[in-house]
Amino acid sequence: KRSQYSITIQTMIRIILSGFLLCIVINSYSQSLKNDLKITVAAIPLIDANNQFKSGIKGIVFKPSIGYFINNRTSLELNFSYVSFDKLVIDGIDSHYDSYGFIPVVRYAFINKEKLRLFAELGFGFGTIKYNPDNQQYKPPVFEQLSGGISLFNLGVGINYYFNSRFGVEIIIPYIRSRNITSDYTDVLYNGIGPTLGLTIKVN
Numbered sequence: 001k002r003s004q005y006s007i008t009i010q011t012m013i014r015i016i017l018s019g020f021l022l023c024i025v026i027n028s029y030s031q032s033l034k035n036d037l038k039i040t041v042a043a044i045p046l047i048d049a050n051n052q053f054k055s056g057i058k059g060i061v062f063k064p065s066i067g068y069f070i071n072n073r074t075s076l077e078l079n080f081s082y083v084s085f086d087k088l089v090i091d092g093i094d095s096h097y098d099s100y101g102f103i104p105v106v107r108y109a110f111i112n113k114e115k116l117r118l119f120a121e122l123g124f125g126f127g128t129i130k131y132n133p134d135n136q137q138y139k140p141p142v143f144e145q146l147s148g149g150i151s152l153f154n155l156g157v158g159i160n161y162y163f164n165s166r167f168g169v170e171i172i173i174p175y176i177r178s179r180n181i182t183s184d185y186t187d188v189l190y191n192g193i194g195p196t197l198g199l200t201i202k203v204n
Helices: 002-024 142-144
Strands: 039-048 057-068 074-090 093-112 115-131 148-162 167-180 188-193 196-202
Touching: 039 167, 074 115, 074 142, 093 148, 115 142, 115 167, 148 196
Parallel strands: none
Antiparallel strands: 039 057, 039 196, 057 074, 074 093, 093 115, 115 148, 148 167, 167 188, 167 196
C-alpha cells in the first residue's frame, strides 16, 4: 500500500517538474499588480490519504476560478469546483459520488516577479454531494442518507509562470479536507493532497 502511494506521488512530481522546465525555456514577461483580474481553469487529481480506501488517485476535481488583486501581492479568489470520485464501495455496492463546491480563497504572493510568482493560499467554503451506485437499478436508502451539504477547507502553496503578459500556468500543492455537515452517517469525505495544474489568463 505504501509503495503504491509513493509511486503515485513520484509520478505527480515528475509531471510537475517537467511542465515547469518546459515553461522556463519560453520567454515571458508580466507582473501582478493591484486591480488585476485573472481567470484560471485547473484540474486536481485526488490522492487519498484515508485508511478507508487504498492509496492512489481516486477522483478528479475540475476547478475554474476568478481572482482579483487588492494590492500587488494579495488577491481574493473565487473557486468553483466539480468533483467526480469513484472506486467507492458502500454496503458492498460499487459506488461513486459527484460534488459541487464554492470556496472563497485569500492568496498572498511572497515572490512577485515578471516571470514567476510564489504564493500561499487559504480558503474555506461549502458545497453539496450526491452518492449513487454504479448500477442505477439498485439504490438502497443509504445513498440518500450519505448525500447532503459539505464543508471545504484548502491550504496550499503554489507557483505561477507566465508565457507572456497574459497567459501562464499555475501549479499548486494544497492540503484539502472535505466534511459532510448534514449527514449523521459519515464525516470526513476527503483528507489529503491534491496537486493542481491549471492555465491562467489575465483579463485586464
